[in-house]
Amino acid sequence: MKATHPYDVLEVLHDHDYLKKPLTGREQLQATQMELDFLEEISKELKSEQFFLQRFQGEPEMIMFYSGFKDYNTLKAFNLALQPTAETIGRWSHVLNLNNTEENAMNAGFDVQHLCLLDQLFLFLCSVRWGFVPVDMSERFHVSQAIVRATCITWCQYLFFMLGTLPIWPSRQAVDELMPLFFRTTFPKTRVVLDLTRIHIQTAACTGNSSDYRGTTTLKSLVGISPSGAVSFVSNVFTASLSDKGIIKEYGIMNLLEPGDEVMASKSLDIKDLLDAIGVNLVIPTFLRPKGQLDVDDVTHTQDVVHLRIHMERAIRRTKEYHIFDDAVPSGLCGSVNQLWTVCALLTNFQVPLL
Known part of the structure; x- marks a missing residue:
């Protein structure tokens, strides 16, 4: 059910009242509480539509389906083990052109608005696990197709560097x-x-x-x-x-x-x-x-x-x-x-x- 804005309720209460009296302290408190309730309801509705990893936190079968990891905690532990930060994950297009100037070093960090690092990793895993095209991932994660491409290439290069240093040949x-x-x-x-x-x-x-x-x-x-x-x-x-x-x-x-x-x-x-x-x-x-x-x-x-x-x-x-x-x-x-x-x-x- 779509949330009803409290101002709409107030308008109904004061319909055709052209000489509105100032709200009393109690009415102001009530209106403020209604506003907070409305914003909380809107927040819940938006989260239910997002494809971010937290949405599947309690659904290990969906985590496995989309990422290949058995559950949320395992994927989160993998992310923590990599110790990625917006500073250590350089945007690949910037890394290619990076020189030793301080200005370029400061601009090399990879940061995506609305996407935390864990969701960036999840976006990459979803893309390679199921071959989702950029237009599809753009709709799912509410980012531009350019951001999807940049995220996939950047995380691909970062994981290649990090995982490639692991000694996988057993004695x-x-x-x-x-x-x-x-x-x-x-x-x-x-x-x-x-x-x-x-x-x-x-x-x-x-x-x-x-x-x-x-x-x-x-x-x-x-x-x-x-x-x-x-x-x-x-x-x-x-x-x-x-x-x-x-x-x-x-x-x-x-x-x-x-x-x-x-x-x-x-x-x-x-x-x-x-x-x-x-x-x-x-x-x-x-x-x-x-x-x-x-x-x-x-x-x-x-x-x-x-x-x-x-x-x-x-x-x-x-x-x-x-x-x-x-x-x-x-x-x-x-x-x-x-x-x-x-x-x-x-x-x-x-x-x-x-x-």
């Missing part, structure tokens, strides 16, 4: 301690499961020696998942013209592996020669023998690998659950696609554990 001891039972009983030496993931971006603002397909550019990224299901490695994105072996050889994961480790991968990722050279075993489903048959041991081995790959596919799929990658990343985010992919991959480590 051999840590892998062993967290290894699930079904890994320990089948492939106990597994260090990482590797997957080459392809993403697409709109080609309007992008150039490069990458494959073009139906107006999009294909990029590839190497993602590593530990046996426990956490993302333990994520590479930059590369153009499709670079071979799979080239990505694995050049990006640095070979330097992280140790002799005696096992790497699980799909049959399409033929890197056995690279791993053999450093004393690491490649675990893949067994190829068919020349007669098209597998012996009992091969069948058992393949079934074990497939079973574990299904588990790992769930972990890899978590990154793809950020629906901004569903079709093609908008060309406006082309310059930040590497950071965007990395951030979304690392954010999965803050979700509810797979096991």
Whole structure:
């Protein structure tokens, strides 16, 4: 029910009274109280229409739906751990042009009217989680589309810097301690499961020696998942013209592996020669023998690998659950696609554990 302004009530009380007497002290107090009640009712109505995070504070399923975090307290704790402030989060357009002058340093802070830092983070998470376009987010958060774009790019860069400094590659001891039972009983030496993931971006603002397909550019990224299901490695994105072996050889994961480790991968990722050279075993489903048959041991081995790959596919799929990658990343985010992919991959480590 829409609130009725107290002045409207007073006008009714004094209808056609052209010689209004001054209000008594009691009447003035009553009118003031009615004004406060009216403003409180209006405030409640406005809050009920806002899409800000506080609206969902008591609805963990909605927090999970929109952000990927299990509840309000977890998301708030994540925000506090980052220690973001309007001074430390520089507006990306300003950061790009930043020099050492005091004036530019003072103007580099990123502050959005009507949006606190926690709501800025929520806006970014909603945008990447569900691929909401700027016009949609503009209506939801009551800010301009320009602010939506600036907020998304700025938080993408900030989270890339903050999360990118976290040591996500676990030691051999840590892998062993967290290894699930079904890994320990089948492939106990597994260090990482590797997957080459392809993403697409709109080609309007992008150039490069990458494959073009139906107006999009294909990029590839190497993602590593530990046996426990956490993302333990994520590479930059590369153009499709670079071979799979080239990505694995050049990006640095070979330097992280140790002799005696096992790497699980799909049959399409033929890197056995690279791993053999450093004393690491490649675990893949067994190829068919020349007669098209597998012996009992091969069948058992393949079934074990497939079973574990299904588990790992769930972990890899978590990154793809950020629906901004569903079709093609908008060309406006082309310059930040590497950071965007990395951030979304690392954010999965803050979700509810797979096991």
